[in-house]
Amino acid sequence: MNVFNVNLFQMKTRPGGQEKASEFLAEGYVKIGWSKVPDMRNLSKEEIRSELADKYEYEGRSLSTNLGTLNTFTKVMKNGDVVLITHDDFVHIGFVGEYLPQEIEKGKKWDHRRSCNWKAMVKKSDLKEEVKSLLRNMTTVTKFPYPFVTSGIPEILGIEIPHEQTEIILKNTLDEGTKPDPSIFEKTNENQSPVPGGVMKESQLLNQLESLGATALGILEEEMKSEDSERRRKAAVDLLGILNNAKRPLDNE
Numbered sequence: 001m002n003v004f005n006v007n008l009f010q011m012k013t014r015p016g017g018q019e020k021a022s023e024f025l026a027e028g029y030v031k032i033g034w035s036k037v038p039d040m041r042n043l044s045k046e047e048i049r050s051e052l053a054d055k056y057e058y059e060g061r062s063l064s065t066n067l068g069t070l071n072t073f074t075k076v077m078k079n080g081d082v083v084l085i086t087h088d089d090f091v092h093i094g095f096v097g098e099y100l101p102q103e104i105e106k107g108k109k110w111d112h113r114r115s116c117n118w119k120a121m122v123k124k125s126d127l128k129e130e131v132k133s134l135l136r137n138m139t140t141v142t143k144f145p146y147p148f149v150t151s152g153i154p155e156i157l158g159i160e161i162p163h164e165q166t167e168i169i170l171k172n173t174l175d176e177g178t179k180p181d182p183s184i185f186e187k188t189n190e191n192q193s194p195v196p197g198g199v200m201k202e203s204q205l206l207n208q209l210e211s212l213g214a215t216a217l218g219i220l221e222e223e224m225k226s227e228d229s230e231r232r233r234k235a236a237v238d239l240l241g242i243l244n245n246a247k248r249p250l251d252n253e
Helices: 021-027 045-056 060-076 129-135 153-157 163-176 202-223 229-245
Strands: 008-011 029-032 082-087 090-099 102-105 109-123 141-143
Touching (some): 021 082, 060 141
Antiparallel strands (some): 090 109, 102 109
16 A cells, blocks of 8 residues: 555535435445436546536536536545545544446436445544544535645554655645645646646636635634634624525535
8 A cells, every 4th residue: 555645535424415424334335426427437527517517407616516526536536545524523534445336227316436444433623633624624525635644644544654755745745835736737648747837727726716615614614603602693694695695505416
């Protein structure tokens, strides 16, 4: 296992609007909804976009947000990556397998899932602040924006990391701040360097902005729980403003 190639994700546990955390843990899997979208293994991102627009009538921000979620679960997440789910005030940590969809109603419904080998359960309070922030995201699937080895999760899982390499990665992470992963910059083809100046594709930039928006919503959610009535009031006003402007929820499948 090359721990430096592992990515970390948070996932919500309500595919199709039904709470499935206990089932995820007991049966060893994770899944998302959008059952009207067929097997996505051989679909391009644009083809998935078309399916969402056709089957769910998404458009604008709602379309790009839901597309980002499906693309992350099926294309970005890979066999051996680590996923976190929250259940009963605890965070469960597991290694996911390949994306293996199943047709559950011919031509109508699909089950989009990955196997998951659950390895540990911890209190949310025991996690690093960056990981707590990841868990506050309201989107169905969210990738941790920093290297997995800096998350504190390897230590929880008992994975040894070469000390020298960790120091280098930590230094680079601190130097770069919240700079996006360089892999999101556009390339002209597989054998060429990134576009001069690091120009992002429009869809990639949108995904980055949507991830930040989801984090902002998570912060508002925390503010709503504050003991300070004025902070709760301001958070409620901001949240109502967002709801009034939103045409559709982030995940209404």
